[in-house]
Amino acid sequence: MHPSLIKAKIFATIALLILTFSFTLPMIAFHGTLNKIEEGKANEVSSVSKSVWNLYNKGRYKSVATPKDARNNLEKMIEEGAEIGPASLPIWAVSLEAPNYPKEAFPEGIPVFFHFDGYSGEVHEMNTINHYVGMDPMWAGGHIERAIGIYALLFLSLGIILFIAYDKKIFNYIMLIPAALPLIFIADYSYWLYHFGHSLHDWGAFKIKPFMPTVFGDGKIAQFTTHSYPTIGFYMLLLISFFSILAFFAKQKAFKEMEEK
Known part of the structure; x- marks a missing residue:
């Protein structure tokens, strides 16, 4: 086997592993769990979901209203009625x-x-703050993305596996999708920020003009100071992108050199 093909498969495997353990695996394990909790069916939450959530949430931020002894323990957080987020790695952080x-x-x-x-x-x-300024609640944004996210990642994982298993030119271009994940996220994130900032409602007690929330860095909105920065999940996306690009060009090089022989 051509050395560059071996390198391409190694790079793609690394990208797949990062994708799997950062996002796909915890999303699969926790899929539908929040719906069960909201519907009062916490008894139907599997032990696997609880274990995965507990593992991935170690050291993560929890609401100040969450009792300290309940943090990082999904079962206790359910009992306390605490705010519970997904198990997958967070990609972007915004604070106000x-x-x-x-x-x-x-x-x-x-x-x-x-x-x-x-x-x-x-x-x-x-x-609550969004309502105060006439902005939609967070759940109103990205509903389609959240609904199809797990299936998109599974499809992408399958594509990477095809890239690793078969040395066909058509499969090589699959790696451009994971390579573009950071840009895809930022584009989608920016779109929804624009949508929220330009779709203000009259119900707000505090009236502000339509605005573009800060995508990256520090900003100021009325009396609020905002901070918007990438967090661990985004850095994982960058690694996935990096290894996907390496895999793409390594296989391209192999194809070119094999054709010249």
Whole structure:
């Protein structure tokens, strides 16, 4: 086998493993769990879902309203009625600071985290603020993306497996999809920020003009200071993109050199 083909398969395998353990596996294990909890069917949540959630949520931010002894334990959080987010890695973090949210009570401001399959953090508090300024609740955005996310990742994983298993030119271009994941996320994230900032309602007690929320960095909206930065999941996407690009060009090189012989 051509050395570059071997390299391509190794790079693609690394990309697949990162994708699987960062997103696909926890999304599969936790799929439908939040719906069961919201519908009062917590007794139907499997032990696998609980174990995976507990594992992936170690060290993650939990709402300040969550009792300390319940954090990182899904069963206890359900009992406490605490805010529960997805198991998959968070991709982007947004926090908000305001005079009426003192550092003593909210040391990290009002942080929320964006996942492929939902949100975590102070989601309830952020929705309260959104309502205050006439903005839709967070769940109103990205509903299609959240619904198809797990299936899209499974399809993508299958594509990478085909790339690894078969040395066909047509399968090589599959790797351009995982290579583009960071850009796809930022584009979708930016679109929804624009939508939220330009679809304000009259119900807001505090009137503000349509605006574009900060995509990256620090911003200011009325009396609120915002911070918007990538978090661990986005860095995993960058790694997936990096190894996918390496896999693509390694196989392209192999095809070219084999054709020249």
